[in-house]
Amino acid sequence: xxxxxxxxxxxxxxxxxxxxxxxxxxxxxxxxxxxxxxxxxxxxxxxxxxxxxxxxxxxxxxxxxxxxxxxxxxxxxxxxxxxxxxxxxxxxxxxxxxxxxxxxxxxxxxxxxxxxxxxxxxxxxxxxxxxxxxxxxxxxxxxxxxxxxxxxxxxxxxxxxxxxxxxxxxxxxxxxxxxxxxxxxxxxxxxxxxxxxxxxx
Amino acid sequence: xxxxxxxxxxxxxxxxxxxxxxxxxxxxxxxxxxxxxxxxxxxxxxxxxxxxxxxxxxxxxxxxxxxxxxxxxxxxxxxxxxxxxxxxxxxxxxxxxxxxxxxxxxxxxxxxxxxxxxxxxxxxxxxxxxxxxxxxxxxxxxxxxxxxxxxxxxxxxxxxxxxxxxxxxxxxxxxxxxxxxxxxxxxxxxxxxxxxxxxxxxxxxxxxxxxxxxxxxx
Numbered sequence: 551x552x553x554x555x556x557x558x559x560x561x562x563x564x565x566x567x568x569x570x571x572x573x574x575x576x577x578x579x580x581x582x583x584x585x586x587x588x589x590x591x592x593x594x595x596x597x598x599x600x601x602x603x604x605x606x607x608x609x610x611x612x613x614x615x616x617x618x619x620x621x622x623x624x625x626x627x628x629x630x631x632x633x634x635x636x637x638x639x640x641x642x643x644x645x646x647x648x649x650x651x652x653x654x655x656x657x658x659x660x661x662x663x664x665x666x667x668x669x670x671x672x673x674x675x676x677x678x679x680x681x682x683x684x685x686x687x688x689x690x691x692x693x694x695x696x697x698x699x700x701x702x703x704x705x706x707x708x709x710x711x712x713x714x715x716x717x718x719x720x721x722x723x724x725x726x727x728x729x730x731x732x733x734x735x736x737x738x739x740x741x742x743x744x745x746x747x748x749x750x751x
Numbered sequence: 752x753x754x755x756x757x758x759x760x761x762x763x764x765x766x767x768x769x770x771x772x773x774x775x776x777x778x779x780x781x782x783x784x785x786x787x788x789x790x791x792x793x794x795x796x797x798x799x800x801x802x803x804x805x806x807x808x809x810x811x812x813x814x815x816x817x818x819x820x821x822x823x824x825x826x827x828x829x830x831x832x833x834x835x836x837x838x839x840x841x842x843x844x845x846x847x848x849x850x851x852x853x854x855x856x857x858x859x860x861x862x863x864x865x866x867x868x869x870x871x872x873x874x875x876x877x878x879x880x881x882x883x884x885x886x887x888x889x890x891x892x893x894x895x896x897x898x899x900x901x902x903x904x905x906x907x908x909x910x911x912x913x914x915x916x917x918x919x920x921x922x923x924x925x926x927x928x929x930x931x932x933x934x935x936x937x938x939x940x941x942x943x944x945x946x947x948x949x950x951x952x953x954x955x956x957x958x959x960x961x962x963x964x965x966x967x968x969x
Contacts, residue, residue, distance in 0.1 A: 559816045566811075566823055570830040577834060581841035588844040676785055677905055677926035725923065 594619075596668040600639050600656040601630050602692060626747060629659075637665045638744045644736035647729050649673035651682075655737055657696065661745035664701065666692045667737060679729030686711045690720035691737070700738030703730045756881045763885020770893040770935070771942040775861040780894055781931040782853055787910045790898035791891075792839070792846055796854060798887025800831040801863045805871040805883030807831075812872055824867045825858070832857045862886055897934045901925045 551558045591608050594615045598605055603618060605611040620629045627640035639656035651672045656665035667688055674680045681687060690711050694701055697718040704712065707721030722730030769775045776797070783793045807827050808815075815823050836854045839847040847854070857863070866886050871879040899909055905925035907915040924930050 553814075553816050554818065559818055562814065562816055563819050563822070566826060570826055574830060574833050574837070577837045581837055584841045585844075588841070592844065592848075675923075675927065677921060677923045 593670070596654045596670050597628050597639055597656075600654040600666045600668040601628075601632060601637060602656075602666045603630075603632070622747065627743070628656075630656075632665075635659075638748055639665070640740050640743045640747070641670070642736050642740040642743065643671075644732060644739065646672055646674050646732050647679050647726075648675065651729075651732060651736055653733075653736060653740070655740035655744070657741055657744045659744070659748035661741050661748055662696055664691050664694045664696060664737075664741070667740075674726070674729045679723065679726040681723045681726065682729060682733055687720075687723060694718065694720060696741055700741040701734065703734035703737075705730065755878065759878055759881045760885040760888075763882060763887075763889040764892065765889070768889040768893065768942070769862045769865070769886050770890060771939060773862075773865065774939070775865050776890050777935060779853060779856070779860055780897065780935055781928045783850065784894055784898040784931055784934075785901045785905055785926045786849075787895070787898045787902050789846070789850055790894050792843075792850065793853065793857075794887070794891025794894050796832070796835045796857050797860060797862065797890055798884060799835060800828055800857055801866055801887045802880055802883035803831050804828040804863055805866055806876050806880035808867050809871040809874060809876040809879035820872070821864075821868075824864060828863045828867065829858050862890055893938060897931060897938065900934060901930055905930070 551561075591611065595605065595608075595611045597619060598611055598615060601619070603614055605614050618630050618632070621627075622629060622638075627638055630637050630639070636659040637656055638659050639654050641652065641654050643650050643652040645651070649672070651674070652670040653667050654670060655667045657663060658665065669683045669688070672680065672683060674682060690713075691701065693715045695716050695718050700718075702719045703722045704719045705722045705727050707719070709721055709724035712719055712721045763769070765771075767773065770777070770780065779793060779797075783789045804824075804827050808824055811823075811827075832855065835857070836847070839850070839854060866879075866883055870882045874882070903909055903914065904922040907913055907919045907921055922930075
């Protein structure tokens with residue numbers, strides 16, 4: 551058969567596609583379980599971190615998630631009984647500067663005090679808005695008292711972290727006022743959702 | 752054979768470096784070089800795909816019909832790139848998440864298609880493999896140099912290890928895409944100037960070694 555004949559071109563293309571795509575399909579199928587486990591671990595460990603539950607490794611995180619966290623009906627969020635109190639967590643997405651910011655926010659069931667938050671996904675400017683994923687920024691929210699509108703991400707703060715847990719304010723990231731504003735909006739929307747789910751206004 | 756492989760390797764790493772000389776693969780240079788770890792993984796991915804892609808394409812080049820040559824090149828290169836993507840998703844999910852779509856976009860890196868078309872289509876499998884390897888390493892080397900500068904000045908760290916104290920003010924511009932443009936341009940300028948000077952020295956040396964034409968000086 552001539553190499554430039556239609557029949558050869560069609561047959562060669564078909565065989566080449568099958569030969570290269572079949573191993574990829576097999577590799578994809580073979581790692582599907584692992585990828586799914588990774589995805590679940592990423593989501594469950596974020597919920598644990600938002601609830602302030604420490605864990606060591608994937609197995610420990612899975613065990614603690616199973617024993618401490620209950621999923622709310624309809625995938626609306628999570629509930630955990632910690633230190634004798636009931637806490638709720640919800641996943642919330644909102645606009646960021648370059649893309650969607652997704653986070654898990656946890657607070658007491660009455661929505662009076664934040665338990666913590668964890669960023670699941672963000673595409674903010676590295677070194678500026680991207681610093682919302684740094685520990686100092688997230689730790690400011692832990693145990694912060696919530697006002698009627700929630701929390702204020704203060705643009706006039708020091709940019710190093712507000713240690714006062716009673717003033718309902720946290721420091722914004724210096725040089726990232728818009729991202730900080732977006733975080734405030736997402737956290738407060740999550741707080742409103744927790745208050746609605748917890749039966750308090 | 753050994754000498755030929757060494758020459759191909761040297762060409763890819765320096766004399767015909769994909770970034771300095773061929774000016775290929777610039778898009779990913781901008782995208783991933785603000786972090787040394789991601790750069791290393793990207794460079795490894797490109798080297799793997801371009802080396803094995805060139806090897807495979809060279810091995811089957813006698814079977815590929817001319818009409819679908821480029822389609823088959825894309826198919827083979829995509830195969831290796833997607834393999835890298837699958838492995839990262841399964842075994843290094845954090846890296847996979849950070850690199851996001853850039854791993855899949857290795858397929859569009861001009862170095863891969865460039866070497867497949869310019870070298871693997873006309874050479875035997877082993878030299879093609881060495882050429883792909885050399886070009887991947889040459890690309891990775893330049894990317895790594897840029898990434899070290901960007902991460903150090905932008906975060907004060909290299910590979911996530913902080914190297915300077917709190918007194919250091921990070922240069923935020925170094926983390927953003929424009930700094931990669933500046934640094935790639937500086938690297939191109941430096942390499943081209945060095946090569947031009949070396950070439951001029953070589954020419955001067957060979958002119959001096961040539962005997963003067965008879966009757967030229969009396």
